[in-house]
Amino acid sequence: MCPARRQERQAMTAFPELLDDARRLSDAGRRQILGITGPPGAGKSTLAQRLVAALGPQRAVLVGMDGFHLADAELRRTGRRARKGAPDTFDRAGYASLLDRLRREPGTVYAPAFDRAIEDSIAAAVAVPPEAPLVVTEGNYLLLWPEIRPLLDQVWYLDPPAQARRDALIARHVAFGKSEAEAEDWVLGSDERNAEAVAAGRERADRVLGWTAD
Template sequence: MDPQQLAALTDRARRLAVPGARRILGLAGAPGAGKSTLAARLVDRLDGLAALVPMDGFHLAGAELRRLGRSDRKGAPDTFDAAGYAALLARLRAAEPGTTVYAPAFDRALEEPVAGSIPVAPDVPLVVTEGNYLLHDAGPWASVRALLDEVWFLEPDEHLRVHRLIERHVRFGKDRPHAERWVRESDEANARLVATGRHRADLVVPVP
């Protein structure tokens, strides 16, 4: 992303960060679209005005996915605690004075969620959240959009997105044939579903 585009997005996010209020900015997009990278860069540039709470902390644990028979579809909408994510967003919007809210994170090395990992102080005016299904309108996901003040949909070059996604899986332990098969059979099915929510975004962000 070029510096001018990043500066413009930072300025737009900064307008949401009004002291004394609590707003939530969502970054949506397909697996490998660059959501976590952009979210982290925005939070860093906002100098303490924002906290990052990824949707991925609401992955179901591996043991539960195995119990449900969903391990081979990890990353699909029904492999997350969507209702729990929505409940956290509602709690974050309330921002009770003097109360720090703790959000879960996702450890990619362990491939597991880790509870209570991300503190969100009550005086932080903006929460940035990112994930695949912020614009999904089925089941418990349907309540998420109304809890977000703005949602940006990231739209990268598809060839580069798939390449980056394969490389990420390899970096975190999958052998290359397994990574390529997982992207082809799982991640890309999820990407097609994510794309159906594009029209519900406030802004579409081209990502190089």
Template sequence: MTADHLSACESMVGQGRAVLGIAGQPGAGKSTIAQRLVADLAAAHGAGFAAYVPMDGFHLGDRALMALGLLDRKGAPETFDDEGYAAALARLRTASGPVYVPSFDRVLEQPIAADLIVPAAARLIITEGNYLLHWPAVRAQLNQVWFVRLDPDVRRSRLIARHVEFGKSPAEAEEWVRRVDEPNADLVVASAHLADRFVDGVTGAFVT
């Protein structure tokens, strides 16, 4: 990332912790940008200055989704524990010790509880996901939200390739993108105007 990105992150950090959200449609490149920011901030300020907390860790597990009749809509807003996510972000803002948060394993397609450690010394929490601007309780915990923009055709191609990589046939991947991912993408972009800044999903540069 550039000096502009690092400066924008550093300016959020005051006396207490800050939380930066990276939002965007499925396949826009949110996790890549968030993890790159964490790495660059570690290089500039030392390991543990920033910590990564993915929204996908708050996916409901398949057993819960089956019980709710939602397995075929996995990835839609109602298939997440959004209240748990908001509560975790609130705890992270004020915690004085390490906090253990869930990750998401794309091979298993399941959340993994307490898989990531946010160290006590972390000054900036970087969280990313589709619905950061869609859920008011989550947005309330974020100092800023950056929205990642990407050409729709490129984004859909990325999604199809990702689904194939993790086990779907090309036909199944295209059907899933059409039936599940794209309706979710439309929902995500409807709240994009609430973002503080916009980021290009290819270059990572700030855009207007």
């Protein structure tokens, strides 16, 4: 397992370079778990999905932290629905347990997936076969929760310009049904508070980088 080390933010990193780095991880000889983190709207899901698609199902599987969102019914019951996405709105222990299983269990491990269309998780939606050499996991709090970092071989922190990140978040919320005003309120409120929490773990990443889809 690679020790975390501080790195300054790199210049925008092209996708082919990141793909080469992920491919080297998948050739390490034992299963590696690559974490991709950063504040909301940093492009974590996009990068993780592209890496896994380019490597192919024989070499990489994507397991998102968002599959461990508490269900909306539970968030409403506990009065946390308006803060969905905050650290205490996830099954943190469940996520840690899954990563531990991915490191040591010899058989197929099943993981949940988050469906944005229904704003809820689907249990056992992702199969991780024993022969998969690389698991890519992405989420906001990989460096905030201390029990998670030791379970990851590398962590990349995405650090895009703040305004570009906010604009992307607003567009995402609008695409999933919020009005422009509702989206701006959510991004400048809940999402920005979560971004501040995420930034506290930045220095524990192996790499801090920008990236370009070109």
